[in-house]
Amino acid sequence: MNKTNTATVTSTQAISVSQIILDESNFLTLWGQVKKDDGWHRCDFVTTYETLNTMLRYVQDRSDAVQMTIVQKLEHMGQNPDLIDLEAELGSPVLFDNMYFRLTRPGYREEGAWIEYTDGECYYIDDVLPMPAAREQQYVKKIDHCMDMLRKSYELYLGYLELDFEEDTARQKADLADDLKYTLAYYAWKM
Template structure:
C-alpha cells in the first residue's frame, strides 16, 4: 500500500475517533491531528486547504467502511481536482479575489488559495466588505497584505475583546500599520454579539441588591468549565494569609478571554483549546479543561486584579450573601490599572483629610473670635489668613451643619 493510502487510512481513523468522542481531553488534540492530516494530504497534491478540497476528505470519512476501492476512488478524485486546479489559467491575487466575489465563493475557499489564514479579520474583509459592502477588491487585497506583512492577526483578535479598544496601545500600533478597517471589524463583531440570544446574568442592580465588592489577585486556576450556552466557571484556589483556600469564579466569555490574553503563552494555549472545543459539535457538554493535566501546570492569574462579589439571595425579606466561596466578576483590572486606581484612592483619602483639617480650622477661628480675639489675629492663629483658604474653610464647615 502506498504512502498516500496509508495517510488516508490514518486520517479516516482519527476522524472516526473524533466523531465517537472517546475522551473529552482527546477532542482538542484530535481536532489538531485531523487538521494537520488534511493539510498534509492536500499539500501532497499541491492543493490549498480550502473548503472545496477539504470537502473531498469529509465525503470520504462519511463512508462506513474503508477498502482499497474507496481509497483508490478518493485518490483519483484528489488527483483530478489537483490537475484541474494546477492547470487552470494563472491568475493574479486580485483576479482571484474578484472572481471569488463574482462567483460568490466562500471566503474559506478564497483565502487559502490566496495564501492567507481563514482568520476572523480576513473572513470579514472578504465576506462582509468585499461581498456585501462592495468595497473595492484592491482595497481588500492591500489590507490583507498589510496584516500579513506585520503579522497582526492575533493582535486584531485581542483588540476586538477589549471594551475601550480605541484607547488601547494595540489600536495605536495597528493604526501605525495603516490598517483601515479595524473599527469596522470590531463594530461588526459587536453587532453580531448583540444579535445573538443572550444568556447573561442579571446585575446586582437589576436583581435589587448592593453587593460587597472585593479585589482579588494571584488566583491559581485549575479547571475551566464551559459550554456554548452558559457562562464559563473557573475552579481554583487563592492564597489567604499563609494558606490556600478554594474559590469558584463565574464570568463572561469576554472576561475569560481578557484574563487569558493577559496570562502569557499558557493563556493563549488555553484560549485556543477553548475555541477548538466550542467549534467541535461532537464535544461533550459541559466542556471541562483540566489545566494541570493538559498543560502541566495551573494557570496563575498574576497580571490581573479581579473586582468580584458574592451573589445574594433574599432571606426573610432581606438580601443575604451566599455562604459558598463563589464569586462573580464585576471588573478586571491590569496591574497598571490597579496601581493607578489604588493611587487615586490614596490621593482622594489624603485630599479628604486635608479638607477635614481646613474645615476644622474655621471652628478654631470661631472659638478665638468668641474669646475676643480680633478677626485678623484669629485668622492668623487658625492658619486662615489667606482669603481663598478662609472661604474654603467657611464653606467646608457649613457642609457639616
C-alpha cells in the same frame, strides 16, 4: 433551573483558576480555589465571558497567556462542553488577585425559602473591581489629613470670633488670611 437564584453574598480579594469549562451557553465554569481568612479552599465559579475579560484586564502580566490559551481552544473546539486546563497549559493555576470579587452562592426556592445547596463550594462571580493601589491610598490619607487640618483651622477661626476678635485678625491667627484657603477650610468644616 428557572428557580435558581442567589441567596448569600460574599466577597474575596483573590481566586485561583486551574481549569475553565466552555459550552454553548454564555457562561463559563471555572474550577479552582477561593482565598478566605483561613487559607485557600477548593471552589467552582460560574461567570460570563465579560466578567472573565474584566478579570484578565486587572492581571495584565498573566492576561496574554490566558487569552491565547482560550482563543486556541475556541478555534479548535470540537465537543461541548470542552475543558481548558490552565494548570497543564501554563504550568500552574492562574492567580487573580488584588481585585474585589463580589460572589453569590446559588440556591433554589422551596416552600417560600431559599435553600443553598453548594456548601460554599460554588459561587457566581457577579462583579469584579480593582483594588485601589497602595499609592492611591497614601494620597487619600494625605488628602484626608489636609481636610482635617483645614477643618481645625476653621474651628480655631470660629473660636477667635467668639472671643470677639476682628474678622481679619481671627483669619490671620487661624492661618486663613488667604481667601482660597479660607473657602476650603469652610467647606471642610461643613463636611
